[in-house]
Amino acid sequence: MISKGDQVAVLDEDQNGIVVAVNQTEVTIETEDGFLLKYQMRELLKIGDTSELKQAATLSSISAALLEKQSSAKRSFVKEKKSKKEEFVMEVDLHIEKLVPSFRGMSNHDILTLQVDTAKGQVEFAIRNKIPRIVFIHGVGEGILKLELDYMFARYPEVIFEDANYQKYGLGATQVYIKQNPNR
Template identity: 60%
Template sequence: MKFKPGDKVSVLDDSFNGTVRAYQKGKVSIETTDGFELLFDEAELVIVNNSNEMRSFFAGKSVGAVLREKETPKKRSFVKEKKSKKDTGTIMEIDLHIEKLVPNKKGMNNYDILTIQTDTAQRQLDFAIKNRIPKVVFIHGVGEGILKSELDFLLGRYDGITFGDADYQKYGLGATEVYIKQNPNR
């Protein structure tokens, strides 16, 4: 599929749209509706301004139905895992993706987003320590590693905790696991 500057596109595996700025050798530069310029492979995008092309592409589904399908998360099948002795007890999972923390991130800059994410992590960790929850998993995603670095810095300021990468099979590369050492004298 060839893209032309000015084409309206939607990112297949994410929830944002944009306008094509440039296309060269399978790479498409788009400007998002929030004003960010991002680079994608052409296979990651679909044109949304040509409804005839969209209709043939999705074989009779309306564009609205396709976009709704894209927005609603698919149900995942779960396979019961054997738990190790280390995993017994309460585990608290906190997803730090900004879409999970605020209803609308429109108008927020990267600093605002990072501040909300780190404040949430600190509040949740304080809650876990206060309520003697032994294990916390922060899901931060892979990205450029800025949130992970900030999280590592934040966690390094706490006494009585250890942290490291979370279970790769369950979370992939984008999560940090925190163990809170329980002090019986509290």
């Protein structure tokens, strides 16, 4: 039994100290550096008293510790398999502040043209590099950019498009699937 004034060592740490207070199962020790730390009674070992060490090494306590270790839930290391479509999603943010450092002085027409040209370039890049899926983040706004994108995507026979995942992107995103043609 540990009592006030005993010198103790912490089992799982390189820490020694003198017991300054004992409550039910909690023990407060003052370390050699002068810090007050709280530990559970079972985490401490009285220094200089070999009876406790002998008691800790009995066969029954070892088997109890092994039983406790076995009963703890084993973690599963089974890796989830993802489909190939979910492996890589190219995301393109078409908000003007993401495309140019400053859009001061640009007309709405210039901004829209830059956004549509960027989307067109990214679709063509994805087709060339066989990237199966792109998400274009365009925002909600008045819907003009979305209409222009829909018109542009419809001109590509290998492209299928739909609204992107609402939970992840909200209303302002369009997802584009690119049919892969093995004959190319």
